[in-house]
Amino acid sequence: MTGTLKSPATLLLGRYDAIGTLRMIARTTPLPTAVRRDLAHRLVPAGRDHP
Secondary structure (H helix, E strand, O other): OEEOOOOEEEOEEEEEOOOOOEEEEEEOOOOOHHHHHHHHOOOOOOOOOOO
């Protein structure tokens, strides 16, 4: 995600490859304001083990 937890701007999408490395595969277009607000309520900070 780009932006902040309170106002996410775009989403970065990733997947693990065959050897277990997380690779970025896509990014969304800038999110509309209504989607940013809705998504902000659903996001939580990543834990220590998050890549």
